[in-house]
Structures are given as C-alpha cells and as structure tokens.
Amino acid sequence: FFSKNVSCIMLLPVVLIDSAGVLLFGYLYRLTKPQKSDPPCPGSDPIIGSFRYLERPLYRFMSERFARDHLVLFFLGPTRMYYLNSYAAFREAMVDNAEALSGRVTQKPIELLIGSNGGLVGTDGELWKQYRRFTLHTLRDFGLGRRGAEHCISLEAEELCSEIATRGGSEAIDVNLVLGRSVSNVICQLVFGSRLASDNPEFERILDAFNEFTANPRFQEENFKALAFLPISSRCTPLMRLLLKLPGMQGIIEKMNYLLDFCQQQVEAHAAEMPEAGFSEARDYIEAHLKHQQLNQQTDDNGADLFTNKRLGMAILDLFLAGTETTTTTCAGR
Template sequence: MAVIESLQQFLSTGTLLGASLLLLVLYLLSSGSRSQKEGKEPPGPKPLPLLGNLLTLDLKRPFDTFCELSKTYGNIFQVFLGPRKTVVLVGYKTVKEALVNHAEEFGDRYIEPVFSLFNGGHGIIFSNGENWREMRRFALSNLRDFGMGKRGSEEKIIEEIHYLKEEFDKFEGKPFDTTQPVDYAVSNIISSIVYGSRFEYTDPQFQEMVKRSHESISITGSPSMMLYNTFPWLGPFLNSKRIIVRNVLKHRAEMTRMFTGLLETLNPHERRGFVDSFLIRKQSDEQSCKKDSHFHLDNLIVTVGNLFGAGTDTSGATLRWGLMLMAKYPHIQDRVHEEIDRVIGERQPAVEDRKKLPYTDAVIHETQRLANILPMNLPHKTSCDVHFNGYFIKKGTNVIPLLTSVLKDPSEWEKPNSFYPEHFLDEKGQFVKRDAFMPFSAGRRVCLGESLARMELFLFFTSLLQSYRFTTPPGVSGDDLDLKGIAGITLTPSPHKLCAIRRS
C-alpha cells in the first residue's frame, strides 16, 4: 500500500507519467490477485520492469538459456519477454502432454509482430480459427492429390536428384559450399507440387525466390527481431524490419505475376499443381457468391509462401547437416556406403528400400535429432484457461514447447549431445522408432509436410551417399566442422565447404 500511496501523491502533481504508473501498478496488483485465486502460476526468474527477463537471455540462442533455466525452475516455468508473459515447456513428457494430450488447449498459434508482417493472419502456419482450419484442410487434401509423400513425389525427387548431381559434378571433387545447390534442389520439389513445374537452377527469378525466403527466415529469428516482437515501436529504427517488409512486398508482387500467368492458362479439368486447385476453388466461390470465403488472393499468396519457405529451409538445412556429419565422422560414412553398396548396388534408391537400410535410416534420423532444426518450435498459444500439471496458464498466453529439450532429453537419449546412430537401432542392428523423436513437432500443429520431408531426406541422402564420398577440404579436419550451428528460427550449419568425390 505504501507504493500506491506514493504514486497517489505523485499523481496529485497532475503529471501524465504519474497517472500511467498508478494504472500500471494497479493492473499488476489486480492481475496478480486474480492469478492467485485461479491457481498457482509456473515459477520463473524475477522480471525487471519493462524489460522482463530479456537481460537474462542469450538473444542469439534463447533456447540454450531456457534449457539452463529449467535446471532451476523445472520443466514448466515462465519468463517475461519484456512485459509479455511466456510459458516454456521442457522435456519430452511435458511437451507431449501439452501438444498431444492437451492438443486443443495448446493448439493455437501465438502470432508475434514479425509474423504479422509476413502473413497478416492469412495462410496456414501463422493463422488461427476458421481460416487456419480451412487452409490446412485444403492444403493437406490437395497436396496429397499431387503426390506429397506418395509415388508422385518420389518420381519428382528422383528426377531432381539427377540435376543436383550434375551441380555437384561441376566442382570435380574440389571444395564448395553445398548450400545453394541443395536449397535449389529441395525448393524445386515443393515448386513442382505447388506450381506444377520445376525451375532451372540458373533461372534468376528462382534464385531470387530462394535467396529472399532464406534471408527472411534468417532475419526473423535474429536478436533484433526478438526485440521488435517485444517492443514493436522499435520497428522504424530497425533495418532488419525494413528488409523483411521489402521482401514481403517483392514476394507479393512476384506471386501475383505468377498466379496471373497460371490463371490465363487454367484448365479446370487438368490441374497442374496446388495453385491451380486454389484458383479453381476461388472461382467457384466467386461464382456462387459465397460470403466470407477464405479462398482469396491474400490467402493464396501467404499459403504458397508458407509452403515454399518451410519446404525449402528445414529440409535443405537438414540435408546439409547430414552431408557435413558424414565428412566429420568418416567411419559412420563408411558404414553407410557399405550398406548401400550391399543392398542397392548401382541402381537408383527407392523409398521401398528404407526398411532394407536400417543403419542408413538410423543415420538420417540421428541427423534430424542432433541437427535440432527448429529448437524453439514455433510459438503456441493457449486457446482457453488451462490447469496443467499443477499450474494455471491463462487463455492467450504465449507458450514455447522447447523441441531442443525433447530431442536432447537426457532421460530419453543415451548420448543426447553426440552423433550416435545407435539411438535408433536395437541390439540386432534393426531400426527402432523412438517416441521422443519429434523434429516435426506434434499435435494439431504438426508439420503438414512431414511425409514429404521424410521422403526427400531419405532419397536425397541415400542417392548422394551412393554416388559420392564427402570429405573436408585439404588442410581441414573433421574437428574443424562446427556442430553448434547458426541460430535463427531454424538452426543451420555454420559456413563450411565440402568435397564431393565421385565413388568408383
């Protein structure tokens, strides 16, 4: 009460600042009393006024800080990102309990200001409510129709593998950065499903699309954007925000041009890809004068951007991690080569070979686990008041299901911080599934491209290892290859070069 009395005296001076402070304190006190009545809130470090716990966090790698904080506060704790309360869920059992067993309560998406710049509430990844349900349902149905995760996709991937090998062969065994050719190859898979055709790697429009997508995803997870999400009024002072806005405008203009071209040659009886299906549904809703239709240009632009960005960045980064790990651990690469040579020989690997290649499959899964592509997951939001594991979490609270704590949970993995393919092998050397293997998240927001990503990783990785031996450049040892990676929204390999040497 002494604090309130002091503020009341200050308010008597008639200053606006005094009034603001009084209202702030009254709000905090009232919200605190409500929380005590509703239930016990998760523990957490004491926040500073305005800044919250920002000074506690490593803004470049906040997931590392969260893992450390869990050692003090347990598997459910709260931090304040500025004035915004955020609940962090740590470890396999806690994350699964929330996302799977309480899928509805933890199933909404928290849309931070930077994601509003990209999506404006449209699309699939950063939307909620009926728009999200309609777009996700439509995307899943139509992407399956165009072969996502099925034989149709396998044929597209195998075709693209030949183009990727041609790019690798151009370097004649000399050191090169795998980023660009791998990203182009993976991007072409989603492009062929979305647009109905692939791009040449030399196509400047395609190169710009991939570059812009990679740049935007990288900047979105930067410390400056984390500050922007906390204090949106900083936007005009941040160059990173200007870059994202520029990229969004360019993306919108380019997509509009591409869709116009597809619309001019649209045949309702011969759909070429996802965009055709969307345009046909859009025309149908317009002709029937359907009110509040979700099939409009904004949703098409954002949904295609979601599919292209997510389909390129995560799979491309994972494949690059896999090739780098082979160069870092040549004895593991030797075992992969031996298994592929013995089981497949010189013919093209196929999806049906997966069960016959348990060690190779284990290496791919272990790459996904250790690479830890999406360490923070994407932010969730409680759809209602939740009593969860003894704590009360209010409706609308930002929730971070910390995927890195699942993929490196010491109670689930024998060697959580090491590259150890035996995590996925039984005593007979056969592949075994692990419940704590959750790189695609889980529950209502599980990655809708999981089946396609799994197929891509297996076919690309197996085909490349069949044809090449990956080594470090002359004078560089495996120890020089950094496994820490560069953190943004996704965790990508640190800059490096590899040699792809043709196997005889």
C-alpha cells in the same frame, strides 16, 4: 492569490503526465512479475521482460538451468511465454490438449501492411481450418508424403549429384546454395508446376530473401522484439504503425513485400492462363486453389470469401518459409 492559481494550473499537466507514467510503469511491472503459483522463471524486468536473463542457445540454457522443471515461464516484453522443457510436457500440451492449445496469435502487423490476414501460419479460427484442410488435401493429391512425389525428388537428387560432380573438386561449393536450389525445385513443382529455382535466373535472390527470414539472427531478433510487444501494440493501431517504422522492422518489411510480390506474380500468371470453364485437372497448388475459388463462387459457398488471390500468395510464402530452409538445414547436417 492570482499568481498561486496560475502556478497550480501550469503544474497540473506535469502532475498528470507524471501520474500517468507511474500508473503505466506499475501496470507493466505487474504484467512482468511472476506470481507464486507460476512455474519457475529465469528473471524478469519491467517493460523488457526476461531478455537480459536468457542465454543462447535457448534450448540448452533451459535444459541446464531448469533440468528438473517440465514447464518454465519467461517474458518477451510484457508477454508471458511458457517453455515446454521436457518430452512429457510437450506431449501433454500438443497431443493430450491439442484442441485447447491449437490457437494462434492474431497477426495484426500483417493486416496493416497487406490489408488482409491469411496464410497457413499466422491465421486462426475458420480461416486457418479451411486453408489447412485444403492445403493438406491438395498436397496429398500431388503425392506429397506418398510414392507420387518420389519421381520429383529423385530427379532433383540426380540434378544435385550432377552439379556437384561437374565441379570436380576444383572449387569450393556452397552446399547450402545447391541444396537450397534442389529443395526449392521440389516445392516449386508442387506449387508452381515448374522447376523455377533452376529455370529462373533471379531465383537465387529470392532464395536469399527466404533465408534472411529463417536463418539470419538479426531478422530473428527483430521478429522476437515485435512478438514481445504484440499484445499491447495490437490494441493500439498508432503504436503498431510506429513500431513498424523502426529501422530494424523496415528491412523485414522490405524483404516480405519482395517475396509477396514474387508469389503474387506467379498467381497472376496462372490466373491469366486459366480457361473460362476452369482447369479440368489442377497441375499444381496454384491451379488447385484457383479451381477451388471458382467452384466456391459458382456454388455461393461460404468459403468464397475466404479463398482469395491475395491469401493464396500468402499461403505460397508460408509453404516456402516452412519448407525451404528447414529441409536444406536438415540435408546439410547443420
């Protein structure tokens, strides 16, 4: 009788672990199983979702496989993703229902790595609204989207043509490099107030780091995986920390920290030159942000806690990520 009780006690942990595993598998299976009322789906497996059913490029696969469907469902891990497969569906979502669909996923990994959320892309709610309003207002004041920025763009176009002409066809030219430098100079003049891409010999390394984020398929794949398990890992901080230690994620974290350090150095350099009375007239985005911070602190405005130097660095990073590679790719005709 005693030996039977001991055997039962020893088997209890095994039974509990097996039961927990079955329940977890069943939960994940239900998460990744399309319902009858859902849009069409290319297929889905428990835990990994639709990864093995999708083909590259995704837009071509969706348009050919689901040519008659305006909305397609697929899964990134346990996360439901809805693909707008026609102009009519896109317009209905982004124009007719813009207010309802304007939210963003909370960037829990960024908070764990940096100790703060911020930027223009990965934020939501009041913080995003304040930064979006401030950034649009500031960039418009500097002439972006108007004739005011024409001189800056014309100058960089002349420099680009001059550099290409200097080579004289004697050697092969990396078009992406020279275009990327010219585009970055336009952004640098708006953000930093200088042609940093040409004046700083280290900027090519910085530009390469930006391109790693936006153009490297390996980095995009790792971001894809992180996004897939974000809903589950964001509820469990230890699991999130474990995912961030994976080899693929370490490369992304290293590049991101390098770029954030660079942006933060520019913020500190501008802050050191700021008079006690503040800038009378802001010459670039950083000075406008520092002036806005000082004004909020003096008036005890509610936005005083939202606008910080760390969030300024993150906003600068987003401006470069959003502008440099996309504009360079468009100009290069890729």
